[in-house]
Amino acid sequence: MQQFDAVIIGAGLSGLRALYRFREAGLKVVVLEASEEVGGVWNHNRYPGARCDVESYDYSYSFSPELEQEWRWSERYPTQPEILRYINHVADRFDLRKDIETDTKMTSAVYDESDALWTIRAEDGRTWVARNLVLCLGQLSATKLPDYPGLAAFRGEVIHSGNWPRRKVDFAGKRVGIIGTGSSGMQMTPVIAGTAAHVTVFQRTPNYSVPAANAPLTDEEDLRVKQHYQERREQCRNSPTGLGFMPPKTKTLEAPEAERNAAFEEAYHRLGFGFALVYPDILLEKPANDVASDFLRRKMAERVKDPVVREKIVPHDHPFGARRPSVDSGYFEALNRDNVELADVREHPIVEFTAEGIRTDDRLHELDMVIFATGFDALTGALLRPEIIGRNGMTLREKWASGPLTQLGIGVSGFPNMLIVVGPGSPSILTNVMVSIEEQVDWLAALLSGMKTRGEIEIEATEAAEQEWTNHVQERAHQTLYMTTNSFYNGGEIKGKPRVFMPYSGGVRNYRRHLKDCAEAGYAGFELR
Ligand code: N01
Numbered sequence: 001m002q003q004f005d006a007v008i009i010g011a012g013l014s015g016l017r018a019l020y021r022f023r024e025a026g027l028k029v030v031v032l033e034a035s036e037e038v039g040g041v042w043n044h045n046r047y048p049g050a051r052c053d054v055e056s057y058d059y060s061y062s063f064s065p066e067l068e069q070e071w072r073w074s075e076r077y078p079t080q081p082e083i084l085r086y087i088n089h090v091a092d093r094f095d096l097r098k099d100i101e102t103d104t105k106m107t108s109a110v111y112d113e114s115d116a117l118w119t120i121r122a123e124d125g126r127t128w129v130a131r132n133l134v135l136c137l138g139q140l141s142a143t144k145l146p147d148y149p150g151l152a153a154f155r156g157e158v159i160h161s162g163n164w165p166r167r168k169v170d171f172a173g174k175r176v177g178i179i180g181t182g183s184s185g186m187q188m189t190p191v192i193a194g195t196a197a198h199v200t201v202f203q204r205t206p207n208y209s210v211p212a213a214n215a216p217l218t219d220e221e222d223l224r225v226k227q228h229y230q231e232r233r234e235q236c237r238n239s240p241t242g243l244g245f246m247p248p249k250t251k252t253l254e255a256p257e258a259e260r261n262a263a264f265e266e267a268y269h270r271l272g273f274g275f276a277l278v279y280p281d282i283l284l285e286k287p288a289n290d291v292a293s294d295f296l297r298r299k300m301a302e303r304v305k306d307p308v309v310r311e312k313i314v315p316h317d318h319p320f321g322a323r324r325p326s327v328d329s330g331y332f333e334a335l336n337r338d339n340v341e342l343a344d345v346r347e348h349p350i351v352e353f354t355a356e357g358i359r360t361d362d363r364l365h366e367l368d369m370v371i372f373a374t375g376f377d378a379l380t381g382a383l384l385r386p387e388i389i390g391r392n393g394m395t396l397r398e399k400w401a402s403g404p405l406t407q408l409g410i411g412v413s414g415f416p417n418m419l420i421v422v423g424p425g426s427p428s429i430l431t432n433v434m435v436s437i438e439e440q441v442d443w444l445a446a447l448l449s450g451m452k453t454r455g456e457i458e459i460e461a462t463e464a465a466e467q468e469w470t471n472h473v474q475e476r477a478h479q480t481l482y483m484t485t486n487s488f489y490n491g492g493e494i495k496g497k498p499r500v501f502m503p504y505s506g507g508v509r510n511y512r513r514h515l516k517d518c519a520e521a522g523y524a525g526f527e528l529r
Pocket residue numbers: 050051052053054140146161179180181182183184185187202203204205324345373374375376488493
């Protein structure tokens with residue numbers, strides 16, 4: 001059986017980037033992809049209105065200046081179909097498909113300590129042998145479907161936003177229920193409301209949202225960005241979130257009120273996520289956050305006409321940014337439509353599904369279709385679904401029973417030659433993920449090609465280093481407001497999931513420094529054999 005230097009699992013944005021870079025570094029690589037197509041979450045989240053809330057010029061690969069120049073984005077915030085076209089273009093442009101096995105779902109990976117090799121098995125029984133197992137499974141790819149009583153009895157159609165059907169879904173004349181008001185629920189509601197007979201939005205936790213300020217990109221703007229693309233990339237890499245925003249030095253409450261309101265107003269209309277970085281302490285200190293949260297509450301309320309609905313959609317239970325805010329395109333205006341209704345499931349919880357629809361504790365909502373926009377088992381979900389077995393027969397599930405432990409988000413002790421991209425312990429979900437992907441993949445390519453040249457066959461995180469890094473990730477999070485509420489960042493929104501902060505909140509620039517220091521110290525915190 002042929003042996004690979006690396007088997008990469010997943011052909012989304014990180015898997016494709018890893019394939020390109022590893023191949024360029026002279027490694028023999030194959031990618032296994034469960035779906036029939038490349039694209040990862042952008043292949044699966046085909047719901048109407050799906051759109052990226054990072055600007056298109058920044059949510060793209062930086063490894064090829066030619067690619068940067070030839071691809072023409074059409075809008076400031078790209079739609080899912082446009083991103084999927086981009087990903088497919090990259091796959092063709094760099095001849096990636098010849099090393100990708102689609103329709104190949106990894107079910108297990110077992111490490112053989114005697115020869116330092118992984119054996120990876122797919123659902124159909126095929127196996128691959130590789131020195132390294134590189135997990136590019138995504139941060140938000142394992143869907144979360146609540147198990148309501150009576151769900152199987154419901155006569156209508158049930159769809160999860162993160163596993164949208166390939167065929168066209170027709171809403172005309174239908175009564176549609178949407179459960180969840182995170183980014184997915186907020187993005188799809190205005191679009192579905194445009195054709196459905198009636199939409200009921202089932203809201204549990206009100207979510208902060210900033211309008212997308214989307215617009216078509218003109219040729220002049222495109223030219224301007226492309227003339228200075230490298231500077232723009234550098235600015236992203238050196239900004240805390242990889243989005244290019246640099247917070248000023250002035251703290252929120254130090255700014256005079258009129259000046260502060262003007263700064264909020266401008267950011268609200270122009271920056272999307274950047275709103276959180278208008279001042280450096282918004283995500284760190286409650287008094288500063290209160291001012292920003294109040295501003296947003298007022299703005300959100302102004303967009304809703306019905307005073308009862310207005311009161312319900314305004315979040316009072318968590319600070320702005322402690323959970324992932326949305327960047328919406330007309331969500332609150334959609335709530336003003338005659339055919340849209342908000343059902344507050346905190347006030348009247350869902351009791352069960354029936355053949356006709358959803359019964360809350362006050363009434364029956366008759367529906368023809370229910371869409372679960374209920375989110376994902378974030379960061380660890382996709383990594384823990386397959387059976388991954390390291391040294392001494394230990395599974396990754398056992399190892400992470402009390403929460404994920406990693407050295408730099410990349411390696412796990414007891415799991416030699418298993419390398420994770422944008423998983424827990426890395427900036428991933430808190431950043432422009434493209435920047436995070438590229439940092440990690442380039443670092444891994446240098447690591448693996450260096451090892452190959454030196455004849456080293458095994459790399460493993462030390463227990464001491466992974467404990468130290470995991471503690472550091474926790475400490476950083478406790479310096480912020482992220483642990484003041486339950487969220488998919490800290491596992492608190494899934495019953496039974498360990499409540500630990502998973503992503504690294506120190507920013508992409510600090511993270512890059514940690515990676516660099518580690519490599520320069522001969523991969524400190526890892527043992528190479
Ligand atoms: O998921 P979410 P999402 N009964 O977890 C509710 C990325 N993304 O798919 O908080 C009733 O944010 C839940 O309520 P609660 C982005 O990172 C990116 O919307 O559990 N409600 C919440 O309102 C985003 O943040 C883009 O009380 C239930 C909602 O479902 C992430 O994906 C676009 C419930 C889930 O919100 C996830 O977004 C879209 C239940 N049993 C998504 N269970 C980009 O633009 C859950 N909820 C890049």
